[in-house]
Amino acid sequence: MERTILGDAEQDARQSVSITLGEYMPMEGSEVAIDFDAAGLANWARTRFGVEIDPAQLRSGGAEEREHVRDLLTHAAVKKIRGADLEGLAQFTQPNFGAIELAKWASDKLSLEVGVDEILAAIKTDDEDEMASPASLLMAKVRDQYERREIEYPVEFQMQYTTLLMRQSPSDAATNLLNWANTRYRLGWTPEIFKTSTPQKVREMLLKASEEYVKSGRLEQDIDAAMAQPDDNAFDAFLRERYGVGLPESLRYREGQERIDMVRARIENIVRSELLHFERTIMIDTMDGEWKDHLYAMDQLRDSISYRAFSQQDPRIEYKREGSHLFTAMMERLRERVTEFVFKATIVPSLPPQRPAPQQPPRPPSNRPPAGMGGGVGGITGPGLDTSGGMLA
Numbered sequence: 460m461e462r463t464i465l466g467d468a469e470q471d472a473r474q475s476v477s478i479t480l481g482e483y484m485p486m487e488g489s490e491v492a493i494d495f496d497a498a499g500l501a502n503w504a505r506t507r508f509g510v511e512i513d514p515a516q517l518r519s520g521g522a523e524e525r526e527h528v529r530d531l532l533t534h535a536a537v538k539k540i541r542g543a544d545l546e547g548l549a550q551f552t553q554p555n556f557g558a559i560e561l562a563k564w565a566s567d568k569l570s571l572e573v574g575v576d577e578i579l580a581a582i583k584t585d586d587e588d589e590m591a592s593p594a595s596l597l598m599a600k601v602r603d604q605y606e607r608r609e610i611e612y613p614v615e616f617q618m619q620y621t622t623l624l625m626r627q628s629p630s631d632a633a634t635n636l637l638n639w640a641n642t643r644y645r646l647g648w649t650p651e652i653f654k655t656s657t658p659q660k661v662r663e664m665l666l667k668a669s670e671e672y673v674k675s676g677r678l679e680q681d682i683d684a685a686m687a688q689p690d691d692n693a694f695d696a697f698l699r700e701r702y703g704v705g706l707p708e709s710l711r712y713r714e715g716q717e718r719i720d721m722v723r724a725r726i727e728n729i730v731r732s733e734l735l736h737f738e739r740t741i742m743i744d745t746m747d748g749e750w751k752d753h754l755y756a757m758d759q760l761r762d763s764i765s766y767r768a769f770s771q772q773d774p775r776i777e778y779k780r781e782g783s784h785l786f787t788a789m790m791e792r793l794r795e796r797v798t799e800f801v802f803k804a805t806i807v808p809s810l811p812p813q814r815p816a817p818q819q820p821p822r823p824p825s826n827r828p829p830a831g832m833g834g835g836v837g838g839i840t841g842p843g844l845d846t847s848g849g850m851l852a
Contacts, residue, residue, distance in 0.1 A: 472536035644668040
């Protein structure tokens with residue numbers, strides 16, 4: 460195989476040298492008259508083949524000089540080709556190379572664990588059943604992976620947020636997590652859960668509740684129940700009773716398909732808020748960078764498109780055509796990057812900035828000694844603190 464590749468490369472190099480040489484040196488008997496460009500020929504030989512040619516030694520570019528230069532460049536090209544490292548070709552000849560590379564791609568891009576044997580079995584089955592193929596196998600894996608993401612991401616996000624909030628106010632952190640768990644999964648928890656369970660135990664219980672919520676289809680059940688509300692007032696009462704939030708005025712007075720989409724979006728924004736925020740953030744951030752690059756590329760195209768007129772092409776038509784290609788390429792990159800980030804990236808929660816405490820008027824001097832310095836034994840107390848172990852310990 461290596462001999463075949465080297466032979467084809469050498470033949471292509473000889474043809475390329477003969478053809479390109481005609482752009483710099485006139486050919487006897489040719490119908491096209493060109494000027495002898497000794498400087499351009501020397502520059503091309505140096506950059507393309509690493510051959511130094513002195514333009515002063517080239518006189519008129521006749522047949523003898525042309526043959527000498529062609530042999531010189533052909534020899535340099537062949538030497539360069541034969542010195543190429545072809546050790547990497549071995550990987551393309553190993554058995555099941557395509558299946559191995561597909562499994563690596565799925566792992567790197569989508570964090571999917573796909574075995575080579577599974578891909579080979581799908582290829583074999585594909586010959587018998589068109590519905591069973593490697594693409595179908597990967598799509599099934601993607602659905603399972605996204606379902607796992609749907610289960611784990613909200614819980615992980617809330618646990619991280621609770622850990623951050625603990626540093627500011629343990630009681631607010633416990634109340635926030637308690638309300639979130641009861642509203643999302645209807646667990647009926649009380650503050651006692653944090654006194655009897657470690658953070659790891661709380662996380663496991665939330666993951667179990669999230670898995671049951673997702674796999675039982677309760678999201679669709681909640682949407683169907685919301686769809687059954689006859690009007691906006693009934694829908695507002697439904698939201699307040701179940702989720703503790705109302706229906707904004709901007710979402711009222713919708714009809715037909717617009718109302719169906721509004722109801723679904725409102726429910727999902729409440730019960731899938733963490734994952735939706737994550738996906739929107741990824742989409743906007745990725746699109747922002749890709750769009751800036753696209754605008755820069757369009758500016759570059761606009762500055763250079765007028766030169767197409769030299770090749771008898773309409774610059775306006777070519778600008779539209781090239782711009783369409785650039786936009787299509789941008790959308791393809793956007794889809795690839797967003798898909799990759801959705802399965803691999805995470806967003807670390809952050810706390811809102813604290814408001815500065817109102818300034819208190821200076822207190823009059825006191826003759827009492829500071830706490831812990833002769834005035835008794837001091838201690839740390841506060842709402843939400845519990846020293847018996849557990850979430851707030």
